[in-house]
Amino acid sequence: MSRRTSQASTMVGSDIWQSQEEKPHRTLLLKRAKEAATSQDVFLFLVAFRILNALSIKTFFQPDEFFQSLEPAWQMAFGNHSGAWITWEWDNQLRSAIHPTIFALVYWLSSSLSNSLRLSPHIRAELLVAAPKATQAVFAAIGDYYTWKLGERVYGGRSNEAWATLALTICSPWQWFCSTRTLSNCLETSLTIIALYSWPWHWSIVKTDEETDEYGLRKDGEVDELAKLSRCLLLAALACVLRPTNIMIWACLASIILWQTVARARSLVLAVSSLADRLYYQQWTFPAFRFLYFNLARSLAIHYGKNDWHYYFSQGYPLLLTTFLPFGLAGIVHALSSSPSSALKTTIRRQLATVSIFVPCILSLVSHKEVRFIYPLLPGLHVLAASPMTGFFKPTIIRRILLATLLTASVLLAFFATNLHQTGPINVLTYLREESVSRQSDSTVTAAFLMPCHSTPWRSHLIFPGIKAWALTCDPPLHLPPSEHGSYLDEADRFYTDPKKFLSRTLGKPPRTKSEFVARMSAVEAIGTIAWDGNEGRKAWTEYLVFFEQLEPTMKGLLQGSGYSECWRGWNTFAHDDWRRKGDVMVWCLDGKRRKKRRRLYTEWGSIVRRIQTLRGNQ
Numbered sequence: 001m002s003r004r005t006s007q008a009s010t011m012v013g014s015d016i017w018q019s020q021e022e023k024p025h026r027t028l029l030l031k032r033a034k035e036a037a038t039s040q041d042v043f044l045f046l047v048a049f050r051i052l053n054a055l056s057i058k059t060f061f062q063p064d065e066f067f068q069s070l071e072p073a074w075q076m077a078f079g080n081h082s083g084a085w086i087t088w089e090w091d092n093q094l095r096s097a098i099h100p101t102i103f104a105l106v107y108w109l110s111s112s113l114s115n116s117l118r119l120s121p122h123i124r125a126e127l128l129v130a131a132p133k134a135t136q137a138v139f140a141a142i143g144d145y146y147t148w149k150l151g152e153r154v155y156g157g158r159s160n161e162a163w164a165t166l167a168l169t170i171c172s173p174w175q176w177f178c179s180t181r182t183l184s185n186c187l188e189t190s191l192t193i194i195a196l197y198s199w200p201w202h203w204s205i206v207k208t209d210e211e212t213d214e215y216g217l218r219k220d221g222e223v224d225e226l227a228k229l230s231r232c233l234l235l236a237a238l239a240c241v242l243r244p245t246n247i248m249i250w251a252c253l254a255s256i257i258l259w260q261t262v263a264r265a266r267s268l269v270l271a272v273s274s275l276a277d278r279l280y281y282q283q284w285t286f287p288a289f290r291f292l293y294f295n296l297a298r299s300l301a302i303h304y305g306k307n308d309w310h311y312y313f314s315q316g317y318p319l320l321l322t323t324f325l326p327f328g329l330a331g332i333v334h335a336l337s338s339s340p341s342s343a344l345k346t347t348i349r350r351q352l353a354t355v356s357i358f359v360p361c362i363l364s365l366v367s368h369k370e371v372r373f374i375y376p377l378l379p380g381l382h383v384l385a386a387s388p389m390t391g392f393f394k395p396t397i398i399r400r401i402l403l404a405t406l407l408t409a410s411v412l413l414a415f416f417a418t419n420l421h422q423t424g425p426i427n428v429l430t431y432l433r434e435e436s437v438s439r440q441s442d443s444t445v446t447a448a449f450l451m452p453c454h455s456t457p458w459r460s461h462l463i464f465p466g467i468k469a470w471a472l473t474c475d476p477p478l479h480l481p482p483s484e485h486g487s488y489l490d491e492a493d494r495f496y497t498d499p500k501k502f503l504s505r506t507l508g509k510p511p512r513t514k515s516e517f518v519a520r521m522s523a524v525e526a527i528g529t530i531a532w533d534g535n536e537g538r539k540a541w542t543e544y545l546v547f548f549e550q551l552e553p554t555m556k557g558l559l560q561g562s563g564y565s566e567c568w569r570g571w572n573t574f575a576h577d578d579w580r581r582k583g584d585v586m587v588w589c590l591d592g593k594r595r596k597k598r599r600r601l602y603t604e605w606g607s608i609v610r611r612i613q614t615l616r617g618n619q
Contacts, residue, residue, distance in 0.1 A: 038158075042148065042166070046141040049170065054137035054180035055130060057418045060425040061181060062372065063454035069100050069182045070132055070460035076104035077111065083465055085458040085534040088475045093285040096241050099184050103132045122437050125463040132182050132460070140179035143190030144169045146197045147379040151386055153197065154348050164386040171407060173322045174378065176414040184242045185372040191239040192249060193379040198232035199253065201348045239376070245363065246376060252358045253351060307369040312360035316371045320378050322413060323406045324385055327392070331384030332356055349387075352380040424572030424585030425456040428546055431568050431587065435544075436464045444468055446521070446542035450499075450551060452580050453492045459533070470531045470539055496580055499554045507541050510562035514590050517541060517563070543590050548572070549583025564588045 067087050072095075075084040089095050110131040114124040144166070151165030152158070169175055179186055239246040308314070321328040335353035338346055356377050363373055393403045436445045445467045449456060453474035462469065472492040480488060495502045511517040521540055524530060529537035545564060547555060549572075559565075568587035576582050 039149075043141070043145050046144045046170075047138055050137035050141040050144070050180055051134050053140075053176055054133035057133070057177075057180065058423050058426055059418055059420070060422040060456065061178065062183060062370075065181045065183050066457040066460050067454055068095060068184060070103055071100075071458055072097070073100035073103035073107055073132075074459050076100060077107035083459045083462065083468075083533050087454075087534070088478070092478070098238070099187060099242055102187075103135065103182065106131050106135050121464070122434075125433055125437075128463055129461060133180060136182050136186060137180045139187055139190045140175075143179065143193050143379065144175075146190075146194045147382055150193065150197045150348075150379070151383050153201075154345050154383055155386065160390050161386045164390045165383050168324060168382040168385055168389070169379065171410050172324070172378070172382070173410050173413040173417065174320050177417040178372065178375065183372060185375045188239045188243045188246055189376045189378065191235045191242070192246065192376040195232045195235035195239065196352075196380065198228050198235070200229060200232070201351070202344055243376075245373065248359050248362050249355055249376065252355045306367045309364050311369040312364055312371075312374055316360065316369070316374050317381075319371045320374065321381060321385070323410045324389065327385035327389040328381045330388040331381070331386070334388065335384055349384060352384055356381060356384070421573045422576075424548075424570045426461070427570040428568070428585045428587060429456060429461040431570070432467055432469075432544065433461075433463055436467050439466075445544065447544040447546055448539070448542040450495065450503075450545060450547040450555075451492075452496075452578065453490070455548075455581065456546075468530075468532050469542070471534070473534060499551065500558055503558060506539055510559055510564060511541055511590065512561070512563045514543075514563065517543065517590055545588045547586055547588075548581050549586055550580060552583070552586060555588065559588065563590045 067085060068089065071084045072086060072090055074082055075086060076097075078084075107128065110127050111124075114127055119127065147169045148162065148166040151162040155161035155165075179189070236246075236250050240250070317328065318325055331349075332353045335346075335349035336357075338350065359377060360374055363369065393399050432445060432447060436443075439445070443466065445464075447467065447469040449469065449471035451472065453472050455471075458469075458471075472495050474490040474492045476490075477484065477488040489497070511520055521530075524538055524540040527538065529535070531537035531539050544567075545555070545559075549569075565588060566586060567589040570585045572581075572583065572585050
């Protein structure tokens with residue numbers, strides 16, 4: 001009896017001992033599950049947030065958003081005669097085909113889906129416009145997520161500074177304005193921050209023999225260092241293929257030893273990139289080299305503008321950081337002024353701050369500058385700004401009011417940039433699409449864009465093959481030596497030098513009736529090819545003329561007595577730094593008076609501005 005009791009007590013004691021051993025393990029599993037759920041929730045929120053962000057943008061920013069990604073993607077998806085505008089960079093093999101290939105797949109899937117569901121032409125067009133935006137929104141959300149994860153690595157998991165990093169990237173007006181656009185810089189930024197998260201920062205700390213793995217690589221806990229480094233170099237190489245200037249970030253961080261450690265990732269990216277370029281260009285080429293050759297050796301970048309040497313510091317950083325500029329600058333200064341330490345937090349911050357100074361300094365040596373060229377630095381700047389911002393906004397009433405003011409200013413800036421500034425170039429293409437849909441399926445809509453080159457998107461927003469259009473071009477002087485670049489005038493320059501002379505010589509007398517227009521168009525087509533979609537050929541009068549309000553007095557005088565009159569006007573912006581783009585976007589068309597009843601109003605904002613101007617004039 002006593003033996004049974006002893007055995008029973010032993011079994012109970014064993015169960016208690018096992019449960020005590022399993023308790024820490026279960027606690028750890030629960031903690032990891034909770035953290036994973038939190039991370040998953042944050043990521044899903046970011047995806048939904050950025051998709052909403054992408055679909056709410058109604059403004060035009062940079063031509064490269066369309067002409068260096070969506071136009072070649074449209075050609076890949078729908079063929080060489082689909083109406084895509086292929087710019088000179090693609091003709092000279094300056095761009096990698098990897099980026100547009102992503103959107104070509106999106107176009108193909110969207111078109112296949114619309115055909116399977118038998119969607120109407122209008123809904124199909126809306127789907128083709130929205131699908132690339134949603135795709136880029138996912139890339140932007142991944143970039144936001146890894147910005148937060150890098151903040152956690154610097155400041156510790158679930159720390160106030162880590163959450164501040166996430167808040168900065170969410171509340172950033174520049175991120176709301178730019179991150180979901182289909183620029184190669186946007187994908188480059190996401191790839192860069194993911195690679196930075198995987199970067200072996202701990203290798204910069206003093207080495208000990210006990211901290212190496214079987215490959216001789218420095219260990220960071222139980223992480224597979226070889227896989228992590230391979231992932232980092234893979235993403236970094238892909239970012240460099242997209243934008244060759246990205247290599248400056250890694251040149252600042254890396255040493256020759258690191259690049260010699262793992263070569264497989266770089267080889268894989270080069271192989272995929274070379275294959276994609278071979279399929280697109282139908283020959284073997286290396287776009288990254290040709291990009292540097294054309295823009296640096298031949299100085300063609302200056303054709304698109306020249307900026308002051310201090311542009312990136314005096315204008316670039318203020319635009320990137322906007323309302324949070326003081327905290328970003330404070331983060332850089334604090335990181336660089338801190339003494340070298342073996343702490344990982346200090347090491348990462350010092351290197352991020354060094355990159356934030358080094359890259360703009362090198363890019364400042366090139367005459368042509370744009371804020372998006374330093375966009376990949378923004379996630380690192382958010383990490384640096386998190387600590388000063390967390391320390392500054394302590395729980396006091398005054399500072400809470402200041403924080404609320406900054407957030408309100410950020411929201412207003414983001415709304416202005418994505419809903420009010422330069423909406424005309426997007427809305428006018430929606431108008432032309434609707435005009436095309438309202439006609440019979442076999443009717444062709446013709447339009448001419450008398451604007452600075454690439455002032456609107458093209459086939460990615462025109463969509464329908466029945467819309468045939470031409471626009472003024474601005475190809476650089478590839479045939480001239482650098483010494484003659486300063487005196488070169490492209491087609492858009494020649495037009496704005498003397499619009500009346502250009503139109504009379506190029507197009508002749510404007511038609512008075514629709515029948516006269518049709519007869520002239522047939523005559524031009526009989527002589528040769530019309531220069532639709534940026535192709536070579538003759539230009540001719542079209543049914544629709546699109547131009548900025550700045551040109552309205554000239555067009556009124558030129559088209560007096562013709563069959564053209566205003567049929568649509570769309571609000572564009574309050575002010576513009578380019579005098580050629582000032583005012584509303586206007587459309588004049590043949591038989592415009594008949595269509596007056598279909599004329600679109602400006603938008604409420606445009607009406608308000610007009611009323612204010614009228615009241616001031618009366619006073």
